């Protein structure tokens with residue numbers, strides 16, 4: 001990746017986007033996966049049986065409906081996924097699996113559940129977002145829009161110079177992105193590691209928050225659980241609930257993110273508050289050259305990186 005500087009690999013923005021809500025339309029009508037599930041042809045049925053019998057999907061197969069399996073099938077047909085690996089995480093709304101893409105490229109496949117998702121909470125984020133007007137209370141439409149929004153947000157964040165997993169494809173309720181780390185050496189959440197240089201880590205997180213904000217975005221669920229680290233590089237993940245700065249409760253969401261992040265880093269011994277962070281994030285970016293210099297200067301102070309503290313894996 002270009003433009004790495006110092007620890008935690010702060011990246012350079014690719015282009016300066018105009019902040020705003022210029023999003024692609026979120027099309028939540030039935031897609032090819034729904035049609036494949038309805039058609040139930042021989043090839044799909046074989047795929048479905050194979051998937052349902054693999055070790056890593058056994059537990060979850062029950063919650064994967066035919067249309068979800070058809071979405072996975074379509075991603076295989078389209079050449080995005082070559083093989084499925086084991087589970088990485090089972091969250092409230094989604095399960096994350098490892099997979100292989102072409103050239104043995106390692107992937108993370110995030111499969112959102114349609115029926116068991118937490119709708120009340122999703123609605124809080126969706127209310128006030130013009131892209132969701134007219135979607136109403138239909139669970140499937142909400143989840144589909146959510147997944148598309150996560151994909152679009154990852155792209156937008158990446159363009160704004162925030163280190164996020166590279167988004168690869170989205171199909172119905174399934175999002176495919178680059179795996180951070182490796183199957184046998186997984187990335188750790190900030191919450192799971194001993195941060196030996198919290199100051200630098202804080203500076204990088206705060207810069208990413210500011211870049212997101214100037215790209216018109218607020219993460220909306222930022223904490224040490226949605227920041228992952230691998231080989232000294234810090235990634236922001238889990239952007240499904242990200243909202244735009246025009247959301248009626250944008251400031252409350254930003255405030256909460258700031259408090260979560262500041263509280264984590266003050267537990268690491270830094271003298272920081274949510275208010276300071278909020279102020280930094282919303283303050284217009286200084287001249288790029290001055291900024292680059294200060295980040296470089298700051299990151300040369302601290303040595304060391306992070307060490308993993310647990311080897312027990314995800315919950």
Ligand SMILES: Nc1ncnc2c1ncn2[C@@H]1O[C@H](COP(=O)(O)OP(=O)(O)O)[C@@H](O)[C@H]1O
Nearest residue numbers: 088089091092096108165177178179180187238
């Ligand atoms: N691209 C990725 N690379 C590596 N690990 C990932 C990736 N995406 C998610 N994970 C792992 O899966 C967990 C859950 O993913 P996340 O997007 O945060 O979903 P949830 O909504 O369940 O919190 C993360 O904490 C992280 O450990």
Ligand SMILES: [Mg+2]
Nearest residue numbers: 091225226238
């Ligand atoms: Mg998460």
